[in-house]
Amino acid sequence: MNKKINNFEKQLKDNNLKLTGQRKIILNLFEENSDKHLNAVEIQKAALQQGNRIGTATVYRTLDLLEKLGFVSKINLDDSYIRYQFVDTKEEHEHHHLICERCGKVIDMQDDLLDSLEKQVHDKYGFNVTNHKVRIYGVCKECLSK
Amino acid sequence: MNKKINNFEKQLKDNNLKLTGQRKIILNLFEENSDKHLNAVEIQKAALQQGNRIGTATVYRTLDLLEKLGFVSKINLDDSYIRYQFVDTKEEHEHHHLICERCGKVIDMQDDLLDSLEKQVHDKYGFNVTNHKVRIYGVCKECLSK
DNA sequence: CTGGGTGCAAAAGGTTTGCAACACT
DNA sequence: AGTGTTGCAAACCTTTTGCACCCAG
Numbered sequence: 001m002n003k004k005i006n007n008f009e010k011q012l013k014d015n016n017l018k019l020t021g022q023r024k025i026i027l028n029l030f031e032e033n034s035d036k037h038l039n040a041v042e043i044q045k046a047a048l049q050q051g052n053r054i055g056t057a058t059v060y061r062t063l064d065l066l067e068k069l070g071f072v073s074k075i076n077l078d079d080s081y082i083r084y085q086f087v088d089t090k091e092e093h094e095h096h097h098l099i100c101e102r103c104g105k106v107i108d109m110q111d112d113l114l115d116s117l118e119k120q121v122h123d124k125y126g127f128n129v130t131n132h133k134v135r136i137y138g139v140c141k142e143c144l145s146k
Numbered sequence: 147m148n149k150k151i152n153n154f155e156k157q158l159k160d161n162n163l164k165l166t167g168q169r170k171i172i173l174n175l176f177e178e179n180s181d182k183h184l185n186a187v188e189i190q191k192a193a194l195q196q197g198n199r200i201g202t203a204t205v206y207r208t209l210d211l212l213e214k215l216g217f218v219s220k221i222n223l224d225d226s227y228i229r230y231q232f233v234d235t236k237e238e239h240e241h242h243h244l245i246c247e248r249c250g251k252v253i254d255m256q257d258d259l260l261d262s263l264e265k266q267v268h269d270k271y272g273f274n275v276t277n278h279k280v281r282i283y284g285v286c287k288e289c290l291s292k
Numbered sequence: 293c294t295g296g297g298t299g300c301a302a303a304a305g306g307t308t309t310g311c312a313a314c315a316c317t
Numbered sequence: 318a319g320t321g322t323t324g325c326a327a328a329c330c331t332t333t334t335g336c337a338c339c340c341a342g
Contacts, residue, residue: 018296018341040332055299060332076222080307080331098273107271117260117282125253126287127244133281136263141272164316164321186307201324206307226306226332 004031004071011069025052026062030072030086037097037106039081077106077135096133100140107140150177150217157215171198172208176218176232183243183252185227223252223281240279246286253286 008027009019029046030038038046040059047054063084066072072084077099085108088095098107118129154173155165175192176184184192186205193200209230212218218230219240234241244253264275 013342016296020297020341022298053299056331057300057333058298061297074224076224078220078222082332098267098271100273101276107273109267109271114263114280121244121255121282121284125244125255126290127246127253127282127284128286128290129282129284130247131283133283135279136267136273136275137277137279138267138273138275140274144272144274159317162321166316166322168323199324203308203325204323207322228307 008069008071015069017065022052022054022058023062023065025050025054026059027066027071030066030084034086035108037075037077037083037085039083041081076133096136098136098138098140100143101137102139102143105140105142109134109136154215154217161215163211167198168200168204169208169211171196171200172205173212173217176212176230180232181254183221183223183229183231185229187227221279240277242280242282244282244284244286246289247283248285248289251286251288255282 005024005027008023012019012023025047026043029043033046036042040056040063043063044054044056044059047059063072063082067074067084071087073087075083075085075097077083077097096109098109099105100107114132114134117132121127121129151170151173154169158165158169171193172189175189179192182188186202186209189209190200190202190205193205209218209228213220213230217233219233221229221231221240221243223229223243223245242255244255245251246253260278260280263278267273267275
């Protein structure tokens with residue numbers, strides 16, 4: 001229970017940083033919305049709905065911090081926002097996203113389907129792969145059945 | 147020679163649009179820089195270097211237009227710009243990008259390595275794939291050999 | 293107590309929009 | 318001639334920064 005907060009507290013201490021109320025709130029929001037892909041504005045609104053007013057600059061600075069500490073990762077859905085998503089520490093690479101072109105839903109895809117691709121890219125381009133970001137567009141199951 | 151401009155002219159006519167000097171200049175810039183991934187500011191500067199002053203709004207509106215007509219496609223390299231690249235009409239999907247984390251170079255990758263992936267995604271998520279965007283991060287051949 | 297953190301408001305950076313003048317067709 | 322297009326400047330939207338005040342350790 002709240003292992004993430006404890007881990008967070010430890011990492012902050014290790015870096016001479018402080019566990020503030022605002023940082024707790026934002027980390028908790030990510031925990032509660034681990035299926036979503038939040039941007040700064042959405043975080044601020046969500047906090048406000050819980051009765052917690054957090055300044056805009058603080059939200060942006062906290063997002064930077066959480067990313068640097070590896071608790072969230074940036075994702076880009078081409079909508080002019082920088083979005084963030086809770087990181088599952090078990091994942092080796094970032095996971096990927098299926099984006100439905102009808103309803104806009106974004107489905108997380110855990111599979112690491114690109115292992116074979118890395119070898120091909122290395123052989124053909126002499127390129128040493130460290131990570132990859134994949135967005136797959138199409139129509140989701142629900143929209144297909146309508 | 148200049149098949150692209152002729153095709154462009156035809157498509158514009160079909161849509162009751164006009165072939166203006168600015169549009170020609172911008173399309174030519176894409177042709178001359180088909181290996182690059184230009185943003186609006188870069189286009190404007192490149193035009194100016196050729197002695198062609200084009201207004202900012204015109205650049206943005208022309209990029210929208212070229213994208214809608216299918217001559218260029220948006221690509222996102224996570225650098226806060228909307229970038230565009232000349233579309234090779236022979237390609238079925240957009241092509242993908244290898245991004246070197248040392249020198250920043252972006253290499254185009256024509257291979258459609260993800261055909262098998264589409265089937266897997268369909269079987270597992272009931273998701274009907276229409277397109278995919280892949281960015282692969284790592285270290286390029288030149289940087290590796292240094 | 294003291295250095296890191298917060299909130300405000302201003303600035304920055306990229307893109308979009310309104311409008312009068314302009315130029316393809 | 319007439320409609321689409323341009324350029325300017327202002328507006329917009331998201332993110333960043335400076336600074337005085339605040340609070341966790």
